[in-house]
């Protein structure tokens with residue numbers, strides 16, 4: 001139709017006077033059509049062109065048919081006078097569809113595929129060869145074709161408008177496709193994120209399924225877009241209504257996918273919350289389990305440590321038990337051998353020829369009231385106990401007499417001590433001495449007897465040992481008894497020495513002048529014993545002289561006033577009386593020894609008031625020092641007793657001067673009597689219990705059966721102790737009463753506790 005305006009030949013073929021001029025096609029379409037028509041006319045003019053180029057003929061025919069169709073359409077619109085309303089989206093005029101097909105055809109011709117197809121002589125399948133669908137407006141309106149002239153007049157603006165509408169529709173569809181694509185990509189991205197955040201659960205499987213669906217949908221959309229792009233006429237094949245429905249279907253599917261995604265997202269959120277809760281519970285459970293395990297581990301460790309400690313304790317207890325068993329076995333063996341020795345000694349003494357003389361010698365000293373014969377055979381240290389008069393206390397009760405007991409109640413513990421003899425507080429000096437007299441008189445038979453008083457300060461040790469002049473104690477009575485027993489026959493020679501141990505210094509109490517400190521040393525090898533250099537020995541001719549000497553020594557003894565005793569003995573006093581057979585008619589004779597020891601009292605510094613808290617600091621310090629040395633020496637005595645009781649091979653006699661000087665008196669075969677002085681005062685109960693314990697331990701010491709000692713020959717030790725050497729220095733005559741003794745010893749000469757043997761009789 002456009003060609004008609006410039007080419008009359010061409011227009012002649014069309015119906016003249018048509019209204020096609022009223023339509024102004026777009027420049028692009030017009031150019032295309034002009035090109036096509038021109039080429040067709042040139043080919044027609046040459047005649048037989050269709051045979052040379054069948055593709056151009058087909059295109060021309062298509063264009064002619066299209067032009068005719070457009071003319072018919074335009075004519076029909078004019079005849080009916082019902083122009084289509086393009087403003088309504090649902091009411092698309094058929095012309096637009098045809099125009100779309102034309103454009104698609106042109107686009108296809110321009111495309112490489114079209115050119116290739118044209119060059120190969122093929123045509124597009126759709127849009128050109130296919131007839132319009134039955135019942136379509138195209139078919140319905142085809143019979144009423146309008147003249148070409150009318151179509152030419154209305155087609156260009158209509159086409160342009162249709163083209164724009166088509167372009168809008170195309171852009172709309174492409175925009176929607178792009179939007180769909182973006183949504184799908186967004187969905188895919190979200191699904192990818194969800195897949196990363198979710199484990200291998202059912203939700204993930206659903207997400208994966210949805211992903212596959214989306215992929216399929218995407219491919220479907222991609223195919224649709226390709227169809228739209230590559231097969232432009234496709235939109236013309238479907239009605240706008242179908243397009244709209246398809247679009248709605250796509251939107252609906254998209255909405256469903258979005259809803260599904262949202263639901264999955266919500267479900268995923270719930271599961272994440274549940275997962276977090278489960279993880280928190282798991283962590284808490286792990287912490288609780290860990291704490292429980294640690295607690296149980298600590299308990300197990302504690303139990304293990306307790307078991308270890310118990311095992312160690314049991315091991316130690318087992319070791320102690322073994323030691324006890326061993327000690328007990330040794331003790332049993334020792335006791336057995338001791339008993340065997342005693343029995344054999346007794347049998348030997350009874351049966352042997354010399355037994356008669358020994359027994360005669362033993363009988364020289366009367367042994368009245370010899371109690372505890374078995375004990376004497378066994379050789380235990382006898383322990384007597386005397387209670388100081390005072391207010392009776394319910395905390396101390398006693399059963400007096402032989403084998404008596406003292407029961408104390410100290411700190412809620414009641415304890416009972418059994419002793420060889422218990423003297424009640426009202427016991428007299430006479431009663432006490434009566435129990436000791438036999439032992440004292442045994443000295444005349446050559447026995448070594450040691451009587452010492454022990455106890456707390458102020459309990460009556462000095463009172464019992466010496467006593468006041470009107471009621472003399474053990475020492476005066478013993479001397480009197482001895483002299484009475486000896487009579488005036490002059491069979492014995494009696495010598496006396498007296499020392500004190502003050503602050504671990506040995507001092508001669510019978511030396512002229514102030515007491516001098518004497519040196520104590522070990523005797524020569526083979527002779528044993530100890531030696532006290534410069535010790536004075538006095539020959540005692542009669543009882544009166546003996547009393548004078550005792551008074552002199554007592555006056556020289558160190559005493560001081562303490563809080564516990566106005567005249568407290570601050571030293572240990574040792575009186576040694578030696579009774580040697582002066583001129584034995586038969587044999588060597590005997591040499592008995594009597595040791596009378598008045599120990600200083602054990603005391604507690606604060607209680608004795610000797611702690612130096614008074615203004616007289618010097619005196620206080622002096623008392624304190626005295627108390628310390630006294631307690632130390634008493635401790636050493638306890639150690640010696642413990643060693644003797646345990647029959648240890650080493651007895652620590654050298655631990656103190658007291659035990660060194662007592663070593664001969666505590667030797668085998670000696671008779672030892674401990675007179676324990678105790679107080680019944682409640683405030684003294686602690687010391688009383690300690691003293692009783694000490695006495696109980698001492699009572700278990702066995703020194704062996706008492707044995708008389710023969711008088712040593714010249715150059716042999718004296719009777720005081722078989723280990724005591726002779727000094728060879730004669731004693732001076734007995735000093736007159738009231739005058740200081742003058743022993744007349746050679747200076748530098750050595751003398752022991754025992755007197756020299758070769759004294760003039």
Ligand SMILES: Nc1ncnc2c1ncn2[C@@H]1O[C@H](COP(=O)(O)OP(=O)(O)OP(=O)(O)O)[C@@H](O)[C@H]1O
Pocket residue numbers: 387388389425455456457458459460461462463464565567568569570599600601602677
């Ligand atoms: N049986 C008793 N009868 C009468 N008085 C006693 C008796 N025993 C002790 N006494 C008196 O108790 C006081 C202290 O006695 P004594 O000096 O003998 O004690 P002690 O044990 O020797 O003291 P220390 O160890 O301090 O020398 C003295 O005054 C003494 O007269």
